Amino acid sequence: EIVLTQSPGTLSLSPGERATLSCGASRSISSSSLAWYQQKPGQAPRLLIYGASSRATGIPDRFSGSGSETDFTLTISRLEPEDFAVYYCQHFDNSIWTFGQGTKVEIK
Amino acid sequence: QVTLNESGPTLVKPTQTLTLTCTYSGFSLITYGVSVGWIRQPPGKALEWLALIYWDDDKRYNPSLRSRLTISKDTSRNQVVLTMTNMDPVDTATYYCAHRRSTTERSFDSWGQGTLVTVSS
Numbered sequence: 001e002i003v004l005t006q007s008p009g010t011l012s013l014s015p016g017e018r019a020t021l022s023c024g025a026s027r028s029i030s031s032s033s034l035a036w037y038q039q040k041p042g043q044a045p046r047l048l049i050y051g052a053s054s055r056a057t058g059i060p061d062r063f064s065g066s067g068s069e070t071d072f073t074l075t076i077s078r079l080e081p082e083d084f085a086v087y088y089c090q091h092f093d094n095s096i097w098t099f100g101q102g103t104k105v106e107i108k
Numbered sequence: 109q110v111t112l113n114e115s116g117p118t119l120v121k122p123t124q125t126l127t128l129t130c131t132y133s134g135f136s137l138i139t140y141g142v143s144v145g146w147i148r149q150p151p152g153k154a155l156e157w158l159a160l161i162y163w164d165d166d167k168r169y170n171p172s173l174r175s176r177l178t179i180s181k182d183t184s185r186n187q188v189v190l191t192m193t194n195m196d197p198v199d200t201a202t203y204y205c206a207h208r209r210s211t212t213e214r215s216f217d218s219w220g221q222g223t224l225v226t227v228s229s
Contacts, residue, residue, distance in 0.1 A: 001171075035215035037155075044204055044219035045155065056217060088155055092214035095168040097145070097157035 002026055002091050004100035012108040019076040021103045023089035028069040035090045036065055036074045038083075039102075045088060049074060079105070110134040112144075112205050112220035119226050120195050126225060130188040130205030137163055137183050141210035144188045146179065148201040149222075156201075160208070161188060197227045 003026040013019055023034070031052035037045035047056040049065035052072055062077040076083055084107050089100040116128035128146070135142060145160035159179040160168045169177050178191045188205060202224045206216035 033214045037215075044222050045216075046219070047215055047217050050213065050215045050217075056215075090155075090215060095160070096170070097147075097160075099155040099157070101154045 001096065002029060002093060002098055004089050004091055004098055006087075006089060006100035006103045008103060009101075010104045010106060012106050013079055014108045015079050015081055017079050019074075019079055019083070019105055021074040021076075021087055021105070023067075023072040023074070023100050025070045025072070025091065029091055029093065031068050031072075033092045034065075034067070034072050035092075037088045037090060038085050039088065040085045048087075076105075081107075110207050110218040112207060112218060114203060114205050114220045114223040116203075116223055116225065118224060119228065121229050122196055122227060124195050126190075126192045126195050126199070128190045128192075128203055128205075128223065128225070130190070130220060132186050132188070132205075132207065135207060135209075137161075137181055137186070137188070139163055141212075143208045143211075144181070145206050145208060145216060146188075146190045146203060147206060147216070147219075148199075148203045150198075150201040153201075158192075158203075159190060162211075195227045199225070200227045201225060 005024045007022045034052040036049040039045045053065045064075045086102045086104045112132045143162045146158040161179045176193045181188045202222040204222045205220045207218040
């Protein structure tokens with residue numbers, strides 16, 4: 001089973017700054033199987049990125065995903081106040097979904 | 109517009125069986141490729157996938173919980189049901205159901221708002 005490790009655990013930034021979140025896989029995975037979600041307090045997760053780099057419907061272009069094999073990145077180019085939240089990466093393989101432990105992006 | 113809504117008990121006792129219902133709209137679970145999954149999240153912790161059911165009634169389970177889970181669907185009522193046996197306090201979590209639009213999609217594009225289940229005597 002693939003283990004996803006997200007870093008850092010918490011990212012303290014100011015609005016307007018760039019956020020770079022990492023997701024590492026325990027072994028090489030297909031980029032098509034990697035997704036990112038955003039979760040705000042008291043809300044359900046929202047799909048941001050699928051296939052490692054494709055934005056889901058309605059997601060602003062300040063969100064971008066990249067990476068391959070074992071190293072994947074979610075970048076928020078300029079943080080807006082509504083972007084402060086927890087972000088999860090997710091992998092799918094062989095009919096099993098696994099999630100990382102999350103990165104919290106908080107206001108500095 | 110895809111919507112999902114979870115319902116069920118908010119409190120269950122240890123060893124009891126939990127039954128949760130996901131009522132959906134905006135899609136059909138008899139359409140080729142469509143599926144609905146269940147994911148849970150203990151308070152302050154990460155997401156954990158539990159189970160998924162396909163349009164053709166094929167089912168998938170998290171191997172670590174497989175012996176305790178059953179997923180089923182009633183397409184006439186637009187509902188997906190998850191049962192989990194032998195509940196324990198560590199199963200306290202918010203339980204979400206989520207839509208997956210096709211077999212080529214490897215993520216969940218729409219989620220319900222979740223229902224918090226507490227396991228306590």
